[in-house]
Amino acid sequence: MIERLNGLLRRIPAWSLYLGMTLWALGFFLYGAMGNLGPDPARVIEHQYGQVALYLLVIGLAITPLRRLVGINALKFRRALGIMAAILVIGHFSVWLLLDVQSLEKALAELVKRRHLIFGIIAVILILPLLATSNNLAVRKMRDGWRKLHSLTYIIVPLAATHYILSTKTIEPAAAILMGVTVALLGLRLYWTLKRRWPNGFAPPKAQKRI
Amino acid sequence: MRYHWENQFKENEVTDEKVFFNRRQFLAGGAGLGAALTVGTHLRAAPSDLVANSYEDITTYNNYYEFGTRKSDPAKHAHTLKTTPWAIRIEGEVERPGTYALEDIMAKVQIEERLYRLRCVEAWSMVIPWNGFMLKDLLNIAGVKSSAKYVALRTANRPDEMPGLRNRVLDWPYQEGLRMDEAMHPLTLMATGVYGKDLLGQNGAPVRLVVPWKYGFKSAKSIDNIVVTNRQPMTAWNNAAPQEYGFYANVNPQVDHPRWSQASERVIGQGLFAKRRPTDMFNGYGPEVAALYDGMDMTRNY
Numbered sequence: 001m002i003e004r005l006n007g008l009l010r011r012i013p014a015w016s017l018y019l020g021m022t023l024w025a026l027g028f029f030l031y032g033a034m035g036n037l038g039p040d041p042a043r044v045i046e047h048q049y050g051q052v053a054l055y056l057l058v059i060g061l062a063i064t065p066l067r068r069l070v071g072i073n074a075l076k077f078r079r080a081l082g083i084m085a086a087i088l089v090i091g092h093f094s095v096w097l098l099l100d101v102q103s104l105e106k107a108l109a110e111l112v113k114r115r116h117l118i119f120g121i122i123a124v125i126l127i128l129p130l131l132a133t134s135n136n137l138a139v140r141k142m143r144d145g146w147r148k149l150h151s152l153t154y155i156i157v158p159l160a161a162t163h164y165i166l167s168t169k170t171i172e173p174a175a176a177i178l179m180g181v182t183v184a185l186l187g188l189r190l191y192w193t194l195k196r197r198w199p200n201g202f203a204p205p206k207a208q209k210r211i
Numbered sequence: 212m213r214y215h216w217e218n219q220f221k222e223n224e225v226t227d228e229k230v231f232f233n234r235r236q237f238l239a240g241g242a243g244l245g246a247a248l249t250v251g252t253h254l255r256a257a258p259s260d261l262v263a264n265s266y267e268d269i270t271t272y273n274n275y276y277e278f279g280t281r282k283s284d285p286a287k288h289a290h291t292l293k294t295t296p297w298a299i300r301i302e303g304e305v306e307r308p309g310t311y312a313l314e315d316i317m318a319k320v321q322i323e324e325r326l327y328r329l330r331c332v333e334a335w336s337m338v339i340p341w342n343g344f345m346l347k348d349l350l351n352i353a354g355v356k357s358s359a360k361y362v363a364l365r366t367a368n369r370p371d372e373m374p375g376l377r378n379r380v381l382d383w384p385y386q387e388g389l390r391m392d393e394a395m396h397p398l399t400l401m402a403t404g405v406y407g408k409d410l411l412g413q414n415g416a417p418v419r420l421v422v423p424w425k426y427g428f429k430s431a432k433s434i435d436n437i438v439v440t441n442r443q444p445m446t447a448w449n450n451a452a453p454q455e456y457g458f459y460a461n462v463n464p465q466v467d468h469p470r471w472s473q474a475s476e477r478v479i480g481q482g483l484f485a486k487r488r489p490t491d492m493f494n495g496y497g498p499e500v501a502a503l504y505d506g507m508d509m510t511r512n513y
Contacts, residue, residue, distance in 0.1 A: 033482075033483045033484075035482060035483075037483075038271060038272060038282070038283065039264070039268040039271065039272040039479045040272060040282070040335065040477065040479050040480075042477070042483055042484075043477070045483070099483065099484065100477065101487075102487050106472065106474075109472075110471070110472060114470050115470070116470060166470075167470070169280075169333070170276075170280060170380040170381075171380075172280065
């Protein structure tokens with residue numbers, strides 16, 4: 001079952017993710033521009049871009065645990081997931097600025113005033129250097145620094161998930177699930193990191209053997 | 212945004228979108244027996260720049276959490292609400308408490324058309340040609356005691372017909388409330404139709420409140436219970452998040468919601484590149500209602 005899935009993943013090229021997501025994002029926008037996304041298309045596009053970006057980021061966080069715990073190898077998609085998430089984040093922010101708020105001055109005032117927007121804009125700012133360095137050249141040149149820089153993901157994803165939860169009127173199931181998965185995945189990372197540092201102090205021996 | 216509200220009936224201006232007498236309104240007219248034809252009349256009570264949204268906009272973009280929290284949910288699920296027969300129980304500080312069949316009410320009141328802008332607390336607005344009668348007329352049928360100060364209006368609470376009730380996002384049943392002078396104001400409408408057609412479930416069928424100078428959440432839908440009281444009633448959103456939603460909830464561009472500015476609003480139904488419009492104090496109905504709040508601190512009584 002897992003092997004068949006891995007075989008399938010091997011046959012899907014990573015560029016198909018770039019192509020698919022780009023076509024979807026553009027198509028969705030055009031669909032809205034043509035009047036097919038209901039009476040409030042700007043909000044629909046804004047929310048959809050943001051939500052999909054967060055899904056991609058969370059999937060990106062899950063790649064390593066999936067490999068270590070389940071044996072699914074999707075490592076080759078991780079860069080594409082990150083890049084497409086960052087592009088959708090830029091789209092999300094742009095639609096909010098240009099089609100929703102429609103004023104740079106008002107947007108700036110809002111960005112420093114509203115809790116959910118503060119979380120959101122920090123995530124947007126932090127993801128930009130990651131987007132800029134998501135290429136082989138940067139990986140080679142930055143060496144150890146690259147890994148350090150890209151561990152910003154562990155801050156960006158919870159910021160984005162918090163932004164989502166804070167921006168809704170009531171707790172939406174999707175927002176709660178994304179937050180739960182984010183916390184679980186980050187908790188797992190923390191557990192692994194601590195265990196690596198203190199191999200004998202923390203984990204019960206059983207869990208150590210299994211991993 | 213200067214406008215005038217003429218308390219007089221005019222030839223219909225907005226219902227060129229196939230005006231059909233709504234069945235209930237027709238019944239009401241019939242039951243009135245010889246009374247002047249009450250349908251199709253138009254009470255102009257609006258800023259002059261109002262352009263009605265399409266029937267499709269009005270019936271597909273709704274906040275009605277009893278049928279789900281997404282804007283598209285009510286249109287999908289609200290057909291399960293059984294709206295006939297319907298009665299409103301009126302109790303509390305009234306001379307004639309009891310359960311009033313909607314048909315009997317409709318026979319006694321005047322159905323008018325009102326073109327109102329609906330301003331949602333979420334900073335969007337649309338323009339809706341309602342049909343309905345004044346809440347004042349309904350309260351007079353039951354006879355409000357002179358001591359009464361408030362009115363609580365409650366949405367039907369039917370878990371079998373309202374799938375959203377499973378989700379305890381609010382403390383059901385949905386309840387809203389008005390001060391007596393607000394309830395008695397001629398702008399305060401009990402709507403039974405849109406574009407001359409019976410209300411659909413998603414719009415609050417068969418009868419819902421419309422208070423045009425307040426944020427939309429004040430205008431409770433599918434009302435089956437009215438309590439006239441002396442104490443300010445609990446209201447659903449105020450109860451759920453008091454620092455975000457006040458009892459008064461008057462449209463006010465100067466008082467922000469904690470999470471967004473209320474200075475302007477997105478205009479629904481104008482396409483992807485629609486321009487925001489600046490929000491008017493009291494949603495443009497200031498000349499009619501500002502006096503109700505003389506001397507009140509609108510920042511504290513938001």
